[in-house]
Amino acid sequence: MLDGEGHKVTIIDTDSYSFRRLPSSFQGTALLGNGLSQASLQKAGIKDADVFIAVTQGDNRNVMASQIAKHIFNVPKVICRIYDPIREEMYHSLGLETISPTRVGAKLIREIIGR
């Protein structure tokens, strides 16, 4: 989506197999590496990044990667996905910009039922 809108996007994943889902039109960079490693993040150009998004399957990995981006590399905008709504609430109150798909999904379902 972001790539299609003309933004410069770099994706980091520990498994190159994940990159198979990228469309052939993808203009950005796919980088094999650990998003918690400062060396990998630097290789991905985190120092010049305007936005950092952590959306791995692990809440704690996302939390840690986001905090590295925010507190070590001072990325201006950091977005962190946390499935666990309670954990999400806490990190939100600690100043992380967080999204809980669980909470959002539950709310949507609730709205559908309510109609």
Add this chain to the structure above:
Amino acid sequence: MYILIVGGGEVGFYLAKALISEGHEVLLIEKDARETRRLTEELGSVVTRGDGCEAAVLEEAGAGRADMLAAVTGDDEDNLVACQVAKYRFNVPRTIARLKNPEYEPLFSKLGVDVTVSGTELILSHIEREVPTHPLIPILKLDKGGLEIVELKVAAEAIAVGRRLRDLPTPPDSLVFMIIDKTKGPQIPTGDTVVKAGDEVVAVIKQGSEKALRAAFTGS
């Protein structure tokens, strides 16, 4: 003291055992059901099953009255989150995280983890103690003041040998407060104390001025 331990692997098991034998109240939190049963058989009813990163689990574990939480799972990110939940949600006074990758140490201390313990760092510091090319050994980091206590062994060829402490170009904000003399043992030095080969110099310095202190003694 009431101490929560997150992670029932080898480290968590032996830590719990040691703390119990010292008379502390301990609760070990382990995610895996089978491991929890095994640990309960070994340690008794001081083990509970759950994810120590979850606020609900910590709440049930009595985190509100815990004096300390030690997160010793094999995953650095899990240890970070367990410590942060303990600190920011339950105001646990002291949090300790085991670290596999020592690179995260500054991040963890910035994010509310009081103490980090890294096996890699520990072994490294012992190697540095043995290897003369790294004569500066970090002993204790005092994070709030940005200070550090270090030890330095004076080699025979060091430029400081035969000179008075006050004449050495030690960095500002540094204080040599103990010299362990090979024959006389630990001494509190004055500016007139003459440095000898084989002395172990213990100093408190500003973090980051390790190189300057080393240079003042070794000349390199």
